Amino acid sequence: MERFIIIVLLILILALTRYWRRKLGEAYCAAAKYAPTLELRREFSRKAVLAGKKEARRIFPITVARFAADHQPLKVFKRKKIPCVFTDYYFPSRCNPYLSEEQKQFCQSVLDFKDGKYDGIRFLVA
Numbered sequence: 001m002e003r004f005i006i007i008v009l010l011i012l013i014l015a016l017t018r019y020w021r022r023k024l025g026e027a028y029c030a031a032a033k034y035a036p037t038l039e040l041r042r043e044f045s046r047k048a049v050l051a052g053k054k055e056a057r058r059i060f061p062i063t064v065a066r067f068a069a070d071h072q073p074l075k076v077f078k079r080k081k082i083p084c085v086f087t088d089y090y091f092p093s094r095c096n097p098y099l100s101e102e103q104k105q106f107c108q109s110v111l112d113f114k115d116g117k118y119d120g121i122r123f124l125v126a
Contacts, residue, residue: 029055042063
């Protein structure tokens with residue numbers, strides 16, 4: 001009888017742990033979506049990923065793009081002996097709900113250049 005009670009208590013504790021982990025992941029994901037700064041957004045999305053929230057897996061890579069990439073924006077690197085610099089990261093339109101306003105504006109300017117609305121001089125760095 002004692003083993004049965006212990007097993008039931010363990011199952012109850014496990015169920016409660018999973019429930020609160022899921023709720024915590026939802027809360028962190030919501031906080032990451034509406035965080036005012038990139039640092040808070042990165043921290044909350046990381047915690048949401050650790051809590052198992054699948055939607056946060058889309059937010060986290062966007063927030064850490066500058067830290068995970070080989071080449072950083074506005075820093076010179078060479079590609080086949082040609083010095084290159086890029087201004088920022090472009091993300092596809094499906095990522096728009098997860099982007100900050102600055103990222104959305106940059107991606108829109110790239111799309112406008114692609115459509116021929118702008119000449120693209122602001123993308124060139126001398």
